[in-house]
Each structure stands twice: as structure tokens, then as C-alpha cells.
Amino acid sequence: MANDKVTSNDVARLAGVSQSAVSRYFTPGTSVSKKTAEKIRAAAEELGYRPNVLARSLITGRSRIIGLVVAYLENYFYPEVVERLSKALQDQGYHVLVFISSIASENVDQITQEILDYQVDGIVLASANMSSELAARCHASGVPIVLFNRLQDDVRLSAVTSDNRGGGRALADLLVSLGHTRCGYIAGFEGASTQRDREQGFCEGLEAAGLTLFARGVGNFRYDEAQAAARRMFAGPDRPDAVFVCNDHMAFAVMDVLRFELGLAIPADVSVVGFDDVPPARWPAYNLTTIRQNVDDMVAETVATLMQSIKEGEGAARRVILDGTLVQRGSTAQKTPTDETR
Amino acid sequence: MANDKVTSNDVARLAGVSQSAVSRYFTPGTSVSKKTAEKIRAAAEELGYRPNVLARSLITGRSRIIGLVVAYLENYFYPEVVERLSKALQDQGYHVLVFISSIASENVDQITQEILDYQVDGIVLASANMSSELAARCHASGVPIVLFNRLQDDVRLSAVTSDNRGGGRALADLLVSLGHTRCGYIAGFEGASTQRDREQGFCEGLEAAGLTLFARGVGNFRYDEAQAAARRMFAGPDRPDAVFVCNDHMAFAVMDVLRFELGLAIPADVSVVGFDDVPPARWPAYNLTTIRQNVDDMVAETVATLMQSIKEGEGAARRVILDGTLVQRGSTAQKTPTDETR
């Protein structure tokens, strides 16, 4: 039975070769003769030897670990990200060290420090913003950072996002084209760039049609807060005839309130649109019109950015903005004149 | 601006002390005099020094990394687990290295090998079963393993689960008490212990009431396969009057098919029960009766088991089975005689 503490020296001794030969055998890109390779293979197998990644990292300066900072997995967009990103990086021989930060951005800096302690080869920040001071430090330490689904003014940081503004705009255009004139908006966490950009695009779209925001609430990306916001927004008799909720997760909350608390029909009484296209959005119970963020593409771009930065050193920041796709489902419909005139 | 490659030697030189002093300053549980501590603190801050966790691990033999193997995050039970476990371990000074395995268990062994390469201090297996050979190797290498929400025959492995059998039993009792006599079951992945235990408990409960399973389908823990299973099960005129779906995730799929494809009312025509109590279960759109697995308690027990094993060495395996809680919501109701006699 193999013991953990088998080192390359043990293997070398058993195989009758030097430690460096063993190291070479396990290091891709180096050559060993057929004969010794076989001896080493046999010895390693017998002892159950596997190279110690940590010791290797100490020498090479590469840990093959990517730090991932994520705020909350309650929004089902992020589990998808974690899964796909983790898989994609595994395929490249990297692994993901997960750091959960609270939704408030205060402790992101401390967490990033902890990440750096692990000598990670890169960082993916899918959480709130980090201080520019810390960003600078990371940059100086040569650790590539990619903001995922987040933007920041600091131009030195690479980022991968969807076209949130364009998506918001597309949703406004859709609602307008369906004849809606009283459009509400339920915001996410005000500090998030996604929130800001989606709202901006949405408002631009309304303005282009000569409209303005009919009502506004804040849900902070949370289910229960979105519920509360929906209750307030639809309390009076003078309610919106359509609402854009900043992400799908909150949109479900809003739909649940409209249907089961207020007895409103979707889309007959109110059209609802969201953003992300998480799996439940296409479940019949919600059947939500939304903007699809292509997670696979976003992940691919993130990995590509990381790999490039790791290989060639961090050059100029790489900002990728991917187009989203409008997915029209059953939560939106042409506004019927009857609604208008009753 | 701080550079990454500041070592304890650099700090020592600047502070005018030895490298060991610096090491002691940063090692909890060791003592340094006030005076030198201050000099070191100042120097470290000036240089932006932080200890290299990897190098430290090489000496201490502890990486403060816990490997987490998880199969798929599509089922929203697992994101909760990842988040809570990660947070709980962060509080203990540990961090989580994530490994995604496919739902089929074939590559679990390879993945676990990769985990061991990182010299993790412990492994949490929330995925399919691992081979007993590999379990033995882990055991021999002194790396504690905790099976999360999984059981295995190998008694040497610690495990934390809910009382799946008891939960299944409780659901059967509930359905029976509501007057249901034609109870269907939609299974998860047949290789999973949760699937097996829940079904066993459910069948025992039915038998205790003189009943037997009315219909059975397989959903493999997947939304689309559960949909298909529901379609088959409810195709004919002689359909079940209640169905237990092995987890909430699949239960949503079943409910969607019943309501939106077959036009059945829940619970008027069919009672539906699930297992897990993931967040959407209490959303009004589903309002699902289910068994709550207390994630916080499960995580706490997992962390406790790990910490104990790490500290005191792996003693006897620790098997924790936590009680679930029956959460009765709107997807179940007393069967009305009208249904029976029509």
C-alpha cells in the first residue's frame, strides 16, 4: 500500500537512477531514454509515486491554480460559471480555488490578498469591484486578473462581459414594439456595473421612443428584496404595463408576486423581461423573455485571456464584450387595446 | 510598488533581523519581542511582503487546501453546498479547490489523484462514488475524506448525509395519510446512495400501509430526463394520484410537465413531493412539499469531521446522519372523494 511520503528520491533509489532522471520523466517537454523511462515508470507505480505539485510550484513559480472570487451562488448564473470555468481550466491543467465574498465589496481586498498568498497564476473576479490599489498590486505582482461579468474604470484590468447596455436597449426596443408605454425597472445592486449598464441601455431605448421610466425599484439582486420592490411598484392602481428586472433571478421573484399575490396575468396584464437566461427561465413555470448571456463563450474568452497573460506576460488589458441574444418567450406579448382602455 | 518576489529574506534584511525572526513573526503561536515585531511589521508593509503559502506547506506538510469534488451544479442543492462549505472553511483558514466530475463516476478516481497531487489536507466528495482502491490509497496517505450526501459500503470512509431513508418514509406516510393510493416514483441516478435510500424508505412506507409502488420512472437527477419520465408515467388514463420525485430539481420538471403539458392541477389532480428543499421549492410558482436537508448542519458536521481528522489523525470513520424536516407546502393536499369516483 502506497504511502504519501514517497518522493522522487525514493523512486530514483528503487529504479537505480538519479532524482533528476525521475524529475525529467515527470516533466513534460523533457526527454529520457526508453530504458530508464521504463524503470522509472515501474518504480513509480510500485511505490504509488506522484509528483508534489506544491514543491514543483516553488521552483517553477507556477502553481497551476486560478483563484475565483464569487459573491453569491444564489443567482443561478454563477453556478453555471463556476462549473464551466472549472471544467475549462481543468482541461488546460489548471484548477480553481474558490473564494466566496459577501455581496458587499468591502472584503474583496482581503480575500484577494489571501488568493495571492497561494501564488495563484491568475484571478477571475466574478464578484464586486476590487480597490484600484489592490488591482495595482496584483498588476505589479504579475498575476493576471480577469473581471468576469463586471467592468471597472481602471483600464489596466482585463474584463469579459456581455453587452449589457445593448441588451438593455434590445429589451426596451422589444417592449416598445409590443406597445408598452408604462415600463418599470427593478434594479440590482447599485454598485454593480451590470446593473448600471443594463439600466442605461434600457432607458436609452425608452427615450428613443419618446418614453421615460414609469417606475423604478431596487432589488439588490436578491429574491426577497425583488419581491418587496415588486409589491411596492404594483401596489397602486396606476401600475406599469411592463417591467424589466435586472436579472432573471429577481425576475422570478417579481413574477411570483404579480401572479400569486396580486393576481395579475403574465403577459396579459404585465409583460416581464429579465437578463441572463439561467435554466429556470426556460422552464414552463416562468417561460421568461430574457437576454441570453452565452456562458460558454464568456468562459472561453476568460480562459483565453488568462492563458495568454500567463504565457506571454500581461500585455495590454483585453476587454471582451460579447453580444447577448434576445430570447423571446411567453412572458411578453403584444399589448391588447382592451388593456389600455378599460 | 510592491513586487511579488519579496521573500522573508528581503524583509529580514530591511528590518535588520534574521530570516527566522520574520518567519516567527508570521507564524501564529510563536513569539517575537515587541521591538523586532514592529521593525518586521514596518519592513513587511513597506515591501508588501506576504508569506508564500506554498513554500510554507512544503515544510509544514499542511496546505490548508481542501479538495471538493462535485458532479454537477445544475441541481441547486450543490451551489448552496459549495457556498456554505467554502465560507465555513474560510473561517477556519482553509480554502476550497474545486474539481468538477461528470455525473458518471468513471473519472472520479483520476480526479482524486489530481487532488492528491495538490497535497490537500482533506477531501470532500459530493459526487459519485470513488473506487475502494482509491479510497484505500487516500486512507493510506493520511488524507481525510468525507463523503457528502453520499454513502458507501466501505466503512472506513466518513460520511455526512441526511436520513434519506427516513425522509422517503416520511413522504410515503404523508401521501398515505392524505388518502393517496396510486403513488408513483421518479428515480434519480441509480448508482447514487441517496436515490437508493430515498426509494427504499418510500417503498417501506407504502408497504406499511398495504400499498405498493404504482409506477416508476427514472430521471437520473436531470431536468429533461425527469420531464420525459413524467410524460411516460402520466400518459395513459390510469395515472398516479401522487408522485414522489427523488429530488426537488427533478420535481420542478415533473410539475411543469403535469401543469403545462398535461393540463393537470397540482395538488387537485396530483400531489407532488420532492427532496432537498432548494430555494425554488418555496417560490410560489412551485410551492413544493419536500424534505429539507439542513445544509448548514451538514456543512458544519463536515467541517468538524475534517478538522478532527486533520488534527488528531484519521481515527475511526465518523458517520453522521442528520434528520431531515418535512416541509409541507401547497403541492400536496387531501385527496378529494370526487377524484376517486369520477
Place this chain on the structure above:
DNA sequence: ACCCATTTTGCATACGTATGAAAGGCTGAA
């Protein structure tokens, strides 16, 4: 002022691996 007990400090080494430089071995051409 002196000595003992205690704390603090520095020295040296070890952890497990990768890698440049040097030494060794082999092949083939003259």
C-alpha cells in the same frame, strides 16, 4: 554587582522538486 531563569535571536538545515552545467555514453564517419 552578580547569577540564574527565561525569553529572544540567529544559524543551519530540511521540505520535494526543477534545471543549468558538466560528465558520461553512444553512434557513425573518416
Place this chain on the structure above:
DNA sequence: TTCAGCCTTTCATACGTATGCAAAATGGGT
């Protein structure tokens, strides 16, 4: 046979830290 040239192998060292041990410094009591 001899030697150049190339492929293998070994040697030695370095990565950044922790820690046992011995030396030095400190403090307190007489």
C-alpha cells in the same frame, strides 16, 4: 582506431519557508 557530435545522466544548487538547537540577551531577585 579515433574523434566529433549528440543524446543521457548525474551533480549541485535553488525555490521560500519553518524549526531544533545553541548562543545571546533580558529581567528579576538578592
